[in-house]
Amino acid sequence: xxxxxxxxxxxPPKPTNRARIALIIGAIVTFTTLTCLPAIGGxxxxxASLVDNWRNGARLGREFLQxxxxxxxxxxxxxxxxxxxxxxxxxxxxxxxxxxxxxxARQTNPRLATRQPVRFTINVVRAxxxxxxxxxxxxxxxxxxxxxxxxxILFDIGIVVKLVSEAIDAGEHPYMEAGMAAGxxxxxxxxxxxxxxxxxFFTNQWLYVLELNVRISAILGVVGAGGIGRLISERRAFFAxxxxxxxxxxxxxxxxVIELFSNLVRRRLx
Amino acid sequence: MIVDEKAAPxxxxxPTPPSRLGQTAAAVVVGAVLLASxxxxxxxxGEVWSIPGQIQRYGQLMFTDPDWERLPRALFETWxxxxxxxxxxxxxxxxxxxxxxxxxxxxxxxWLRLTLRAVFAVIRAVPxxxxxxxxxxxxxxxPLTGMLALGIAGIGTQAKWVxxxxxxxxxxxxxxxxxxxxxxxxxxxxxxxxxxxPALTSFALYRFEINIRTSAVLGLIGAGGIGSMLTNYxxxxxxNTVGMLLVVVITATMIIDAISGRIRRRILEGAKQ
Amino acid sequence: MTDQHEVGPGADVSSPTSWSIHLNNVSVxxxxxxxxxxxxxxxxxxxxxxxxxxxxxxxxxxxIRVMNGLVPVTTGTVAVGPHEVTxxxxxxxxxxRGHIGMIFQGFNLAERTSVFRNVMVGRFADTPTYRxxxxxxxxxxxxxxxxxxxxxxxxxxxxxxxxxLSGGQKQRVAIARALAxxxxxxxxDEPVASLDPPTAHSVMNDLRHINGERGLTVLVNLHxxxxxxxxxxxxxxxxxxxxxxxxxxxxxxESNFEHIYGRPIKxxxxxxx
Numbered sequence: 001x002x003x004x005x006x007x008x009x010x011x012p013p014k015p016t017n018r019a020r021i022a023l024i025i026g027a028i029v030t031f032t033t034l035t036c037l038p039a040i041g042g043x044x045x046x047x048a049s050l051v052d053n054w055r056n057g058a059r060l061g062r063e064f065l066q067x068x069x070x071x072x073x074x075x076x077x078x079x080x081x082x083x084x085x086x087x088x089x090x091x092x093x094x095x096x097x098x099x100x101x102x103x104x105a106r107q108t109n110p111r112l113a114t115r116q117p118v119r120f121t122i123n124v125v126r127a128x129x130x131x132x133x134x135x136x137x138x139x140x141x142x143x144x145x146x147x148x149x150x151x152x153i154l155f156d157i158g159i160v161v162k163l164v165s166e167a168i169d170a171g172e173h174p175y176m177e178a179g180m181a182a183g184x185x186x187x188x189x190x191x192x193x194x195x196x197x198x199x200x201f202f203t204n205q206w207l208y209v210l211e212l213n214v215r216i217s218a219i220l221g222v223v224g225a226g227g228i229g230r231l232i233s234e235r236r237a238f239f240a241x242x243x244x245x246x247x248x249x250x251x252x253x254x255x256x257v258i259e260l261f262s263n264l265v266r267r268r269l270x
Numbered sequence: 271m272i273v274d275e276k277a278a279p280x281x282x283x284x285p286t287p288p289s290r291l292g293q294t295a296a297a298v299v300v301g302a303v304l305l306a307s308x309x310x311x312x313x314x315x316g317e318v319w320s321i322p323g324q325i326q327r328y329g330q331l332m333f334t335d336p337d338w339e340r341l342p343r344a345l346f347e348t349w350x351x352x353x354x355x356x357x358x359x360x361x362x363x364x365x366x367x368x369x370x371x372x373x374x375x376x377x378x379x380x381w382l383r384l385t386l387r388a389v390f391a392v393i394r395a396v397p398x399x400x401x402x403x404x405x406x407x408x409x410x411x412x413p414l415t416g417m418l419a420l421g422i423a424g425i426g427t428q429a430k431w432v433x434x435x436x437x438x439x440x441x442x443x444x445x446x447x448x449x450x451x452x453x454x455x456x457x458x459x460x461x462x463x464x465x466x467x468p469a470l471t472s473f474a475l476y477r478f479e480i481n482i483r484t485s486a487v488l489g490l491i492g493a494g495g496i497g498s499m500l501t502n503y504x505x506x507x508x509x510n511t512v513g514m515l516l517v518v519v520i521t522a523t524m525i526i527d528a529i530s531g532r533i534r535r536r537i538l539e540g541a542k543q
Numbered sequence: 544m545t546d547q548h549e550v551g552p553g554a555d556v557s558s559p560t561s562w563s564i565h566l567n568n569v570s571v572x573x574x575x576x577x578x579x580x581x582x583x584x585x586x587x588x589x590x591x592x593x594x595x596x597x598x599x600x601x602x603x604x605x606x607i608r609v610m611n612g613l614v615p616v617t618t619g620t621v622a623v624g625p626h627e628v629t630x631x632x633x634x635x636x637x638x639x640r641g642h643i644g645m646i647f648q649g650f651n652l653a654e655r656t657s658v659f660r661n662v663m664v665g666r667f668a669d670t671p672t673y674r675x676x677x678x679x680x681x682x683x684x685x686x687x688x689x690x691x692x693x694x695x696x697x698x699x700x701x702x703x704x705x706x707x708l709s710g711g712q713k714q715r716v717a718i719a720r721a722l723a724x725x726x727x728x729x730x731x732d733e734p735v736a737s738l739d740p741p742t743a744h745s746v747m748n749d750l751r752h753i754n755g756e757r758g759l760t761v762l763v764n765l766h767x768x769x770x771x772x773x774x775x776x777x778x779x780x781x782x783x784x785x786x787x788x789x790x791x792x793x794x795x796x797e798s799n800f801e802h803i804y805g806r807p808i809k810x811x812x813x814x815x816x
Contacts, residue, residue, distance in 0.1 A: 031356065032356065032357070032360070034349075034353075035349075035352065035353030035356045035357055036353070036357070040346070040349055041345075041346040041347060041348070041349035041350040041353065042349065042350070042353045043350070043353045043354060043357055043413045043414050043416075043417055044412070044413070044414060045414060046412075046414060047414075049410065050409055050410075050414065050415070050418075053408060053409045053410055054408070054409065056408060057408030057409065060407070060408055061408070064404070080310075081311065081312070083307075084307035084308070084310055084311050085311065087303060087304060087307045088304060088307050088308045088311065091300075091304040123524060124520055124524070127519070127520045127523040127524045127527070128516070128519065128520060128523075129483040129484070129486045129487045129519075130487070131399070131486075131487040131490050131491075131497075132486060132487070132490065132497070132500060132516075132519065135490055135500065135501060135504055136504060136512065136516070139504045139505075139507065140324060140325065140328045141321065141324065144312060144313065145311050145312055145313055146313045146314075146318070146321075149311070149313070150321070174647070174649050174651045175651045175652055175653045175654075175661075177613070177647065177651055178645070178647065178651035178652070178664060178717070178720065179664050179667060180613065180640070181611055181613060181640055181643070181645040181730075182640060182641065182644075182645070182664055182665050182667050182668060182720065182721075182724055183637040183638060183639070183640035183641035183642075183643075183667055183668025183724070184637070184664065184667030184668065184675075185637065185667070185672050187672050187675070187676060188667045188670070188672055188675040188676075189664075189667070191675050191676050191678070192660070192663065192664055192667065192675055193653040193656065193660070193661075193664060194653075196653055196655055196656040196660065197653050197654070197655050197656070199655070200655075215395075215397045216397065218397050218400070219397050219399040219400060222399065222403070222491060223490065223491075226311075226312075232400065232403070233403075236403060236404070236407055239407075244404070248396055248400060251395075251396065251397070251400070252392065252395050252396060255395040255396075256395060259395075284689055284698065284701065285698075285699055285701060285702060287659075287702050288702050
């Protein structure tokens with residue numbers, strides 16, 4: 001290699017979005033900074049106290065990882081209640097979700113005046129976190145599984161109606177034209193053929209919310225809405241982390257079993 | 271429709287309909303399980319009919335004259351929840367991207383991949399609130415620990431989305447990098463990242479949307495934010511304040527969902543070009 | 544494997560009255576601005592078998608759909624039998640549609656469900672909505688479904704899932720669906736465009752048979768010249784929304800077709816070669 005002058009290349013101008021990228025990064029940084037200011041409600045990043053507490057935590061963590069399995073018999077009744085809530089909640093939600101979904105999808109309900117209120121209500125219902133429902137309902141109805149059940153039903157309907165109505169609207173339904181040409185009403189076409197065609201969407205979401213329900217109903221008891229949550233809360237307050245570990249292990253097993261069952265049913269249905 | 275009423279019978283053989291026994295049996299079992307579960311629950315089913323009336327009454331208590339005087343404090347606490355959600359999402363994404371990439375096929379060694387996936391599955395199976403509750407007890411009931419809880423509890427799902435996204439890209443670019451002698455870090459930077467960046471950004475925003483709801487829930491169990499305000503005023507039975515708080519929560523969530531949803535759509539549309 | 548099934552009275556639909564069709568200065572402009580039909584006037588006496596020929600975009604689809612009101616007319620009137628289609632709404636429109644059977648290029652069957660339920664769609668107009676919602680069909684409805692299937696030779700497939708059928712079989716089921724209505728008019732929108740030549744001939748034969756045996760007025764949209772000439776008596780040529788030919792199908796010459804298509808005849812304008 002001889003000692004020549006460096007080559008000068010004639011390059012085409014490099015396309016950059018410099019300005020746009022800078023803007024986006026700027027926005028993100030600003031937003032993040034604002035979230036760290038306790039004065040306006042941001043999070044106070046006090047990592048020192050965090051480190052202190054972790055030493056405490058190490059001890060509890062060790063207890064947690066050595067669950068006290070002899071505690072399990074005390075968990076059976078509450079766990080059963082958790083499962084019952086999950087199952088009944090999913091079942092009721094499944095039944096109610098069918099007419100609501102058909103109302104909410106554009107292809108099965110061309111009338112905007114009846115569709116918009118349903119969609120808006122569903123969006124509002126979905127905007128409320130599950131435990132918020134549970135907290136308010138417990139204050140209204142009282143402690144027990146009923147507020148938890150209602151919470152699950154509302155939560156499930158929000159999910160199923162939104163997802164299935166979107167799936168229906170995203171698809172093509174040419175057979176609907178045949179039904180209308182034969183002189184059927186929208187309701188007849190929906191019940192007679194659309195439902196059969198959309199059935200897989202429904203069953204898929206129903207199984208999904210069943211799985212979700214088990215995990216959610218396990219914690220509803222923390223605010224008094226039934227299930228094993230109350231026991232978790234109680235044991236934790238006594239710092240009996242080995243008991244808590246046992247309960248969490250039990251929940252894990254149940255969740256995995258339900259997931260396996262759900263996958264089995266899914267495969268049988270398709 | 272005009273049909274000849276006294277027409278001759280068809281008189282042909284119609285095939286037997288297929289047996290519906292399996293379907294009917296399944297329906298009976300499902301029905302039985304539902305009824306048995308419902309019966310065994312500690313619910314006074316007779317009282318259920320009064321529920322709509324009660325809800326209507328409380329609805330009126332909450333929403334006919336919401337307590338707007340406390341709105342500034344509610345907004346303050348809402349920003350606290352949003353901050354928890356945002357920082358928690360950042361933490362979750364920062365942790366789950368490298369971990370998720372390592373857990374994808376063709377990136378790291380098999381033992382690492384399986385271990386990571388098992389850890390993710392466990393974190394995913396345990397309800398977020400329980401993870402949060404345990405963390406909060408150890409590290410204290412503050413928004414900071416709320417953020418930590420959100421960051422860690424979300425890893426299970428977030429990392430799964432990451433490795434699923436990585437596995438769904440074409441093998442061309444990663445193969446090329448490995449062939450040129452690249453290590454895992456280079457593989458990630460030059461082949462994986464450009465391909466999955468839009469999807470991962472979209473997932474990050476979605477994690478933020480999920481966190482908004484979870485941060486309200488963490489507030490309910492004591493981490494601060496709008497949830498804690500909600501618990502307090504519900505316990506005090508101050509329904510007009512509760513009504514105002516619910517309106518704030520619903521509005522804030524719907525607005526953030528809408529904005530975040532729009533940004534996500536634009537990202538994915540940009541990626542398709 | 545089969546039942547002997549005595550089908551009761553009222554199951555024979557071989558003698559509904561056949562209807563005529565009159566279009567008077569019909570124009571159709573879609574909301575997006577395209578004009579599909581311009582001042583079309585047409586008189587089709589009851590019992591005639593007519594083909595409508597033209598390029599795609601000539602207005603064939605629109606023309607056939609104004610007859611049962613699937614497409615609303617912008618100006619002009621449409622009369623089918625004793626009914627003025629253009630003025631009908633709601634229940635009356637549905638009742639009219641019950642008298643008009645229609646089959647489509649894409650068959651328009653519900654693929655995931657049985658042939659039986661697909662043909663039962665033809666009974667919608669005659670069944671009160673609540674019965675359909677409850678899922679109960681009357682004995683007479685069932686008889687009509689079986690009779691319709693039998694007349695197209697598909698009775699043995701009555702319980703088969705629609706997606707398991709071949710194209711020709713699906714179109715036959717569609718014809719059975721139309722026949723189950725007990726119609727006075729049969730409309731066919733490109734019924735054989737998706738079928739291979741032997742099947743296409745077979746389906747066209749069925750349509751001709753329906754026209755001959757039952758005396759129904761039959762209108763068929765076609766883009767294949769030889770099928771139009773072989774199976775229909777009268778041919779209407781559409782070009783850019785206007786009728787440019789109306790006469791006996793057998794007497795149409797090549798130059799007539801070139802006039803209708805606005806270009807020389809190509810080999811794929813004919814089915815057989």
